[in-house]
Amino acid sequence: MPTQAILVHQFGGPEMLELQSLPTPQAAAGQAVVRLEYAGINFVDLYQREGRYPNISLPWRLGLEGAGEIVDIAPGAEFQVGDRVAFTTGVQGAYASHLAVPPEHLVRVPDALALRDAAAALEHGLTAAMLLDDVARLPAGEAVLVHAAAGGVGGWLVQWLIARGHPVFGTVSSAAKAEWLRSVGAVPLLTSSDWVSAARGVAVVFDSVGRSTFAGSLDALRVGGHLVLFGAASGQPEPVDVLALQKKSLTLTRPVLPHFLPDAAKRRERAATVFEAVLSGAVQLRIHAEFPLADVAGAHELLASRATQGKLLLKP
Numbered sequence: 001m002p003t004q005a006i007l008v009h010q011f012g013g014p015e016m017l018e019l020q021s022l023p024t025p026q027a028a029a030g031q032a033v034v035r036l037e038y039a040g041i042n043f044v045d046l047y048q049r050e051g052r053y054p055n056i057s058l059p060w061r062l063g064l065e066g067a068g069e070i071v072d073i074a075p076g077a078e079f080q081v082g083d084r085v086a087f088t089t090g091v092q093g094a095y096a097s098h099l100a101v102p103p104e105h106l107v108r109v110p111d112a113l114a115l116r117d118a119a120a121a122l123e124h125g126l127t128a129a130m131l132l133d134d135v136a137r138l139p140a141g142e143a144v145l146v147h148a149a150a151g152g153v154g155g156w157l158v159q160w161l162i163a164r165g166h167p168v169f170g171t172v173s174s175a176a177k178a179e180w181l182r183s184v185g186a187v188p189l190l191t192s193s194d195w196v197s198a199a200r201g202v203a204v205v206f207d208s209v210g211r212s213t214f215a216g217s218l219d220a221l222r223v224g225g226h227l228v229l230f231g232a233a234s235g236q237p238e239p240v241d242v243l244a245l246q247k248k249s250l251t252l253t254r255p256v257l258p259h260f261l262p263d264a265a266k267r268r269e270r271a272a273t274v275f276e277a278v279l280s281g282a283v284q285l286r287i288h289a290e291f292p293l294a295d296v297a298g299a300h301e302l303l304a305s306r307a308t309q310g311k312l313l314l315k316p
Helices: 045-052 116-137 152-163 175-184 194-198 216-221 241-246 266-279 291-302
Strands: 003-008 015-022 031-040 065-071 083-089 098-101 106-108 143-147 168-172 185-192 200-207 220-227 251-253 287-291 313-314
Touching: 003 291, 015 194, 015 291, 031 083, 031 116, 031 291, 045 291, 065 116, 083 116, 098 266, 106 220, 116 152, 116 266, 116 287, 143 152, 152 175, 175 185, 175 287, 185 194, 185 251, 200 216, 216 220, 251 313, 266 291, 291 313
Parallel strands: 143 168, 143 200, 168 185, 200 220, 220 251, 287 313
Antiparallel strands: 003 015, 031 065, 031 098, 031 313, 065 083, 083 106
């Protein structure tokens, strides 16, 4: 049976996503073939589809995150046929029914965790763990502002920050999202309100929105504050005048997840932390919707609308 996969032959909108039949991959030396049960949809997929990133050669296979079962593997690998696995970062082409993946990029999915939950948790959870433990350098008990706080990574950040004892402000675009934030102990701030004044004095801002929030994020920080910019849902910010940082001795970071997962050991250590957070209930996993591969354009449109609460998944 051929592999069903989503390819982009020309950069542009969701209409550029094409469902195609490809030869099913074989387990060449150093690879495992995973039959994908679920693939995660992330903003980086939209950016790649639009052609925002350099060094992408067309045709391009979308999707960097998935979970499924190994159906073929080269001899001598530490995994075997039938193992339940997930992957993200360093892998491309997860919008597919089958994908060949280097075993060093695979992590085991605990028996107690559904593959659906593993696919929904991995990229967002790893990103949140990186932002909190590697990047933010957040003093204990200090207040924080999280943009898009009811979204994918935002939801992870809010819950982990509250569990660690930080007062959390979160910007959201709707009353329903505000209600969820209240339910987990955060202070919701509608994007249509004066959220800068309400949150002014925070130690760290986690900003995945970019252009429309960037200036306000700097304004909201206290002296010595830290802006962690990890996305650009509204577009890339304008170039930064360093004097804007000097005014309050601010720091600005633009981290990228793969830089903080340099090898298989680190990926698996962090993935275990993410999966345990879900299994223990420390983080409430939220899946907004699932789509078949043929409906991937609708999934991209929904994510771009910023109307989601939690993860969007493809189900090959």
